[in-house]
Amino acid sequence: MSETSTATPESLTQTLTGSGLRATPQRELVFNILFEKRDHPTADEVFTRAKAEMPTISLATVYNCLETLVQCRVVRAVNFERGPTRYCPNQRPHAHFHDEQTGSTHDIDLPPGLLDHVKTILPTGYEANSVEIIFRGKTQS
Amino acid sequence: MSETSTATPESLTQTLTGSGLRATPQRELVFNILFEKRDHPTADEVFTRAKAEMPTISLATVYNCLETLVQCRVVRAVNFERGPTRYCPNQRPHAHFHDEQTGSTHDIDLPPGLLDHVKTILPTGYEANSVEIIFRGKTQS
DNA sequence: CTTGCTCATTAGAATCATTCTTATTTGATA
DNA sequence: TATCAAATAAGAATGATTCTAATGAGCAAG
Known part of the structure; x- marks a missing residue:
């Protein structure tokens, strides 16, 4: 039974509300996308995947959600090379x-x-x- | 006598010509700027410093020179956080x-x-x- | 030397990622 | 249910970088 520090879609709600933030459908969707496929997508790639599920979501919201999740430490922003920031669910070091x-x-x-x-x-x-x-x-x- | 792998303004010419490139005044200036003040400046900061010495130099040329120096491995491009790339002369690990x-x-x-x-x-x-x-x-x- | 050719530089336009602005919507709370 | 703050949406604006096209400089062959 491996102990991880990874947030799950289930624990996300309490993480958010615990920080005084709302667990919105958009935030949950963005997190789930990162959680399901750990391929370090860019914001734009997340946006594309999110639209498949929620066609009305906007790119700005994806950026906002990602930023929020990074603040809550359930998602990590990764930058190597110039080029767009990539994101991964935080898990273990x-x-x-x-x-x-x-x-x-x-x-x-x-x-x-x-x-x-x-x-x-x-x-x-x-x-x-x-x-x-x-x-x-x-x-x- | 410390052994470093740092290029010097003197060795730059041969590094460039050894790669089949020309040692132009612009390339030398850009390298000297990085060499003299090791504060990891951005391309724009290098541009500002370069203009003081060579008022006709263009920002595009600064980008070109930096890229060339990175290719020659005498300069290292550093990226943390989103935000502009920063540069340092390569020196030791x-x-x-x-x-x-x-x-x-x-x-x-x-x-x-x-x-x-x-x-x-x-x-x-x-x-x-x-x-x-x-x-x-x-x-x- | 001087013509030709390639490499470099320049200036500005174009692109890409990201942030900002403003209006609208949502949801918790009184 | 009315209120108010938080969140979202759409598009404009910004900032860094790259691209494009024209000009300039230096070397090599004649």
Whole structure:
């Protein structure tokens, strides 16, 4: 039974209301889209998928929902390279591997303690509250 | 005598010509600007500094020069958060610390072996040719 | 040298992602 | 059910970057 810190569609409502926010259909839809297919879509891709389910949703709302979910820490915004921001449901601490051939991004689970180990390289006076690790390369498939 | 892999204004010419490119005044100026003040400026900031020295230089040329220098691996493009790309002269392997209060970015030297250690978390079949580490937090100053 | 050719630069237009603005809608609360 | 704040929608506006087309510069062959 693996313990994850990933929000689920079920726990989303309480996360939102717990932050004084409303659990709207749009927010739930956007989260579900990220939750169902973990392929780090851009806002625009989320928008396309959302429209299939809710044709009246607007791109601005998708941006708003994503921003809200990031604030609530149930979704993570990821930026490597210039280019649109990509989003993933937060789950356990993980690094990202960016396959330069396919352009796709894979999550890499982090062994416990690695982030703390990495933080030890910081000089005195530097207090990190997050560490992001990005690999670039290719995968044999 | 510290051994670095940092290009210098002197070595730039041969790096460029070695790649079949010309060492133009614009390219040299852009590189010198990055080399002199290592504060991770944006293309627009480089442009402003460049104009002080060479009033006729254009923003497009600054973008072109930066891209060329990145291709030659004498300059590194850095992207965290959405927002403009920032540039630093390549020097030794280092991580970036992004101070969330001031918005400034500091280089963190990496102890030898750290990158290799971090790479060991990759599953079989993943071949990383680069690892980027980004800290976010605050500094006591 | 000087003609020709390729690489670079310039200026401005175009594009893309994102944010902003304003009006409308929704939903919880009194 | 009336009220009021929060959320959504649509499109305009912004900002960073890239593209396009024209001009300029430097080297190589004659």
